[in-house]
Amino acid sequence: MKPCNRFEMQFPSLSANESFARAAVSAFAAQIDPTVADLNDFKTAVSEAVTNCIVHAYRDTIGTVYISAKLFEDGKLTVRIRDKGCGIPDVAQAMEPLFTTGGSERAGLGFAVMQSFCDTVRVHSTPGGGTSVTLTKRFSRRMSYDKR
Amino acid sequence: MKVRLLLKNGVLTARLHGELDHHSAACVRDTIDDTAQKMRPHTLRLDFSEITFMDSSGIGLILGRLKLVSVWGGKVIVTNVAPELQKMIELAGIPRLVEVRKEADGNEAV
Numbered sequence: 609m610k611p612c613n614r615f616e617m618q619f620p621s622l623s624a625n626e627s628f629a630r631a632a633v634s635a636f637a638a639q640i641d642p643t644v645a646d647l648n649d650f651k652t653a654v655s656e657a658v659t660n661c662i663v664h665a666y667r668d669t670i671g672t673v674y675i676s677a678k679l680f681e682d683g684k685l686t687v688r689i690r691d692k693g694c695g696i697p698d699v700a701q702a703m704e705p706l707f708t709t710g711g712s713e714r715a716g717l718g719f720a721v722m723q724s725f726c727d728t729v730r731v732h733s734t735p736g737g738g739t740s741v742t743l744t745k746r747f748s749r750r751m752s753y754d755k756r
Numbered sequence: 757m758k759v760r761l762l763l764k765n766g767v768l769t770a771r772l773h774g775e776l777d778h779h780s781a782a783c784v785r786d787t788i789d790d791t792a793q794k795m796r797p798h799t800l801r802l803d804f805s806e807i808t809f810m811d812s813s814g815i816g817l818i819l820g821r822l823k824l825v826s827v828w829g830g831k832v833i834v835t836n837v838a839p840e841l842q843k844m845i846e847l848a849g850i851p852r853l854v855e856v857r858k859e860a861d862g863n864e865a866v
Contacts, residue, residue: 623779655811715815
């Protein structure tokens, strides 16, 4: 299926951009007329993925975070958050709840949150090459016009 | 991100305001810890009534403060979590670790 709308953006991995990134995705998603709860869930998932790029992928450096979003006719939204950072040696382990390499202020819940707040989460990572996280959620419109 | 601190009867209330993420949590953490370490409150209340968004950094903030006040035997309570943040609080198992409750006025003593 071809997306009916899409956008791409990139920004430096500054923590001040966490709120910018989720607000941008949220503004893009607003055209589906999502429920507040669905939109908040998706925003939270995007925030987790972007924070991972900033805290882990580019741990001691500033790199570029790439976001591309695709919106489909049926209300499905796919957002890919990508970095060219350090990569994840063991993706399965990184996705385990409470696993973190981020120190005592990180809860180790990023992937668990993404998984419970989205329909699907796909992670591809190459150690030394970077990571891409693809979040997908099908939004039900607040005003459903195709009810028969 | 703004945080207002109020100390009353050994209870330090931190009323958080705005969006709580990795970026904003850092400065909130420093502000709270600075005062908490000096005052050593028996209860640290994190009031979420003015938090409009929170990701798992908010969970890290709660757990980190719990660890800090435990040093002198204090406890943490979390108040007035908005319904849209409840899912995150539950997912992280926060209610098993600290008291989470509703309170009418964040300025009242516990």
